[in-house]
Amino acid sequence: MNRDSRTVPSRYPKRAHEDAATIYPILDEALFCTMSFVWEGRVRSIPQSVVRMDNAVYFHASVGSHFFRSLAQLDEVCITVTLADDIVVAKTAFNHSINYRSVVMWGKPEVVEDYNEKYAAFKTLTEKMVPGSWDYLLPMTDKQMAKTMAIKVPITEASAKVRQGPPSDVESTEPIWTGLIPIKPLKGEPIPGPDAVGIALPEHLR
Amino acid sequence: MNRDSRTVPSRYPKRAHEDAATIYPILDEALFCTMSFVWEGRVRSIPQSVVRMDNAVYFHASVGSHFFRSLAQLDEVCITVTLADDIVVAKTAFNHSINYRSVVMWGKPEVVEDYNEKYAAFKTLTEKMVPGSWDYLLPMTDKQMAKTMAIKVPITEASAKVRQGPPSDVESTEPIWTGLIPIKPLKGEPIPGPDAVGIALPEHLR
Numbered sequence: 550m551n552r553d554s555r556t557v558p559s560r561y562p563k564r565a566h567e568d569a570a571t572i573y574p575i576l577d578e579a580l581f582c583t584m585s586f587v588w589e590g591r592v593r594s595i596p597q598s599v600v601r602m603d604n605a606v607y608f609h610a611s612v613g614s615h616f617f618r619s620l621a622q623l624d625e626v627c628i629t630v631t632l633a634d635d636i637v638v639a640k641t642a643f644n645h646s647i648n649y650r651s652v653v654m655w656g657k658p659e660v661v662e663d664y665n666e667k668y669a670a671f672k673t674l675t676e677k678m679v680p681g682s683w684d685y686l687l688p689m690t691d692k693q694m695a696k697t698m699a700i701k702v703p704i705t706e707a708s709a710k711v712r713q714g715p716p717s718d719v720e721s722t723e724p725i726w727t728g729l730i731p732i733k734p735l736k737g738e739p740i741p742g743p744d745a746v747g748i749a750l751p752e753h754l755r
Numbered sequence: 756m757n758r759d760s761r762t763v764p765s766r767y768p769k770r771a772h773e774d775a776a777t778i779y780p781i782l783d784e785a786l787f788c789t790m791s792f793v794w795e796g797r798v799r800s801i802p803q804s805v806v807r808m809d810n811a812v813y814f815h816a817s818v819g820s821h822f823f824r825s826l827a828q829l830d831e832v833c834i835t836v837t838l839a840d841d842i843v844v845a846k847t848a849f850n851h852s853i854n855y856r857s858v859v860m861w862g863k864p865e866v867v868e869d870y871n872e873k874y875a876a877f878k879t880l881t882e883k884m885v886p887g888s889w890d891y892l893l894p895m896t897d898k899q900m901a902k903t904m905a906i907k908v909p910i911t912e913a914s915a916k917v918r919q920g921p922p923s924d925v926e927s928t929e930p931i932w933t934g935l936i937p938i939k940p941l942k943g944e945p946i947p948g949p950d951a952v953g954i955a956l957p958e959h960l961r
Contacts, residue, residue, distance in 0.1 A: 594800070727954075
């Protein structure tokens with residue numbers, strides 16, 4: 550992936566990575582990204598659900614979304630995901646940190662016109678949200694496909710930044726506890742909705 | 756807070772909020788934000804730890820950070836936080852959703868010159884990361900204060916968007932399970948670092 554002054558951090562350059570083997574798994578773990586762009590000369594950002602296939606990320610919206618239609622007119626958007634893993638507890642507030650994995654990427658949005666690619670993006674997003682669920686759900690209808698717009702952003706420039714491991718301060722021998730507090734999200738027990746009365750929890754959600 | 760075309764979503768306007776009572780708790784729960792801005796005509800975004808005090812958010816970096824010094828020259832930055840609460844499981848992939856709380860805000864960054872305000876921002880961030888820890892840690896030194904730069908972004912324009920509750924599809928009476936899968940991060944058991952051997956876990960971490 551291309552590397553320029555935007556993807557080379559000035560601080561902690563050793564935390565930076567630009568290989569797909571680092572970048573793709575971070576994009577694949579993140580349910581949300583922030584999409585940012587310049588609109589009428591000013592910066593705007595919106596949170597979006599995100600899914601990656603090959604070297605592009607995909608977004609879905611209603612075909613009624615004027616905003617999404619406008620996106621495809623932009624020369625580029627900047628997409629950021631951040632996964633927080635641990636709070637890094639040091640002896641000093643100064644050396645506290647967070648273990649995280651983040652990606653910043655740029656690309657030009659385009660509307661996905663191909664039916665199969667759009668269908669695959671929908672399926673991949675659904676399986677990302679609830680693994681194993683696609684075949685259990687009611688099948689996607691042509692009407693639903695027609696109501697949905699997919700936007701694709703090829704990953705033309707990207708870098709990841711990763712901090713992992715224990716705190717780094719060794720400034721004191723005082724007996725102060727240091728270590729990690731995990732904050733990585735874990736899926737909780739499924740909570741049945743009002744329509745799920747008397748319906749067994751499917752295998753893939755157990 | 757000011758409301759203009761940037762903060763009024765074109766889709767699902769009933770999910771939008773612009774009152775401090777909704778916006779502040781979301782900012783206060785989020786450890787990370789994405790800060791976006793226009794740099795040499797192009798959009799850039801970076802993940803940042805964030806803390807709010809009164810009607811502003813604060814960021815910390817080394818005084819050696821050229822990037823942070825440059826930030827204070829910008830007319831505005833856009834800051835986004837997103838808290839994911841649940842995956843919303845519907846009968847159709849089409850109606851799957853995510854329960855989330857997000858904030859988008861804009862403001863002009865400024866360097867915090869006041870010692871007490873900078874100290875307070877440091878303390879508030881530390882207490883946000885590890886509640887109850889400030890008085891347990893080694894005290895912040897003047898040297899550490901001098902090595903740290905704080906940037907403040909007053910919240911001049913902001914809106915929150917919130918989706919909560921069960922799935923909304925009622926398209927079918929098929930016995931397909933619907934409901935919520937919680938994904939809200941919960942703090943895990945603290946993991947001692949290499950320097951914590953023989954040091955008791957402090958009360959505030961239990």
